[in-house]
Amino acid sequence: MAGRQSLRADCGNCFALCCTAFGFSRSADFPIDKPAGTPCSNLASDFSCTIHDSLGPRGFRGCTVFDCFGAGQYVSQRLYAGKSWLENPETKAEMFSAFAAARQLHEMLWYLAEAQARTFDPDASDRVTRLSDTIGQAVGGELTDLLELNVQDLHSQVRSTLIDVSLEVRASYLAAGDDHLDAALKPGADLMGQNLRSRRLCGADLRGAYLIASDLRGSDLSGADLLGADLRDARLDGADLSQSLFLTQPHVNAARGTLLTLLPADLERPSHWQNG
Numbered sequence: 001m002a003g004r005q006s007l008r009a010d011c012g013n014c015f016a017l018c019c020t021a022f023g024f025s026r027s028a029d030f031p032i033d034k035p036a037g038t039p040c041s042n043l044a045s046d047f048s049c050t051i052h053d054s055l056g057p058r059g060f061r062g063c064t065v066f067d068c069f070g071a072g073q074y075v076s077q078r079l080y081a082g083k084s085w086l087e088n089p090e091t092k093a094e095m096f097s098a099f100a101a102a103r104q105l106h107e108m109l110w111y112l113a114e115a116q117a118r119t120f121d122p123d124a125s126d127r128v129t130r131l132s133d134t135i136g137q138a139v140g141g142e143l144t145d146l147l148e149l150n151v152q153d154l155h156s157q158v159r160s161t162l163i164d165v166s167l168e169v170r171a172s173y174l175a176a177g178d179d180h181l182d183a184a185l186k187p188g189a190d191l192m193g194q195n196l197r198s199r200r201l202c203g204a205d206l207r208g209a210y211l212i213a214s215d216l217r218g219s220d221l222s223g224a225d226l227l228g229a230d231l232r233d234a235r236l237d238g239a240d241l242s243q244s245l246f247l248t249q250p251h252v253n254a255a256r257g258t259l260l261t262l263l264p265a266d267l268e269r270p271s272h273w274q275n276g
């Protein structure tokens, strides 16, 4: 998809910003508490993770599903010219703030690229272009521009644009009189552990839905809006997500699929997915 090349994480060119800037709490995803702005105890001085090959078994599952959308290398290399917070500790707080803002902006660019590719509405397309240009200028400018940007305002504009594109795309999957979607399939729905196996979920609005450990095996999610949906441990064996809306790599990494799960071309099949 056009415009997404620079929105992929390149950890080798990042100062482990996700392992330092953000905090996490002891939970199903992390075995310890870590305050924001402090290095993780598993971080090596060369910014590598000392338990990279055993994150899941060691209880750091949250690390395996995080994606910075390329913000890490952007901040490390483009904004700070390869000078890390270890070399220049005085830049630490500012660098972490820049990373938090850039991560949100890069994620918005990821979604806008998809919106642009999916919409046939000229007005929506213009809005997407304007927003993409605004964000593109912000991340292409100076550090101060980024830090002074009203990210929340941009986020609201992007959100309403994505909802409009979602409505348009989903409508194309919902023929008049077609009642394949029941009322439970709605934004923010609690569908944890639900049996949704072999269902036709085309055009469903599952934005922000809790699909944790749900059974979606063999289901068709073409045109289903999955923005912000929680797919942790969802079974995706044989499911078709190739035309799902706003699916991201963290979604996929958190779910359980196989070689028979169909994914959008932009997303990678996690190495832990086995042939079912």
Ligand code: SF4
Binding pocket: 018, 019, 040, 041, 042, 043, 044, 048, 049, 050, 051, 052, 055, 060, 063
């Ligand atoms: S466990 Fe490894 S990947 Fe996770 S935050 Fe710590 S250093 Fe980073």
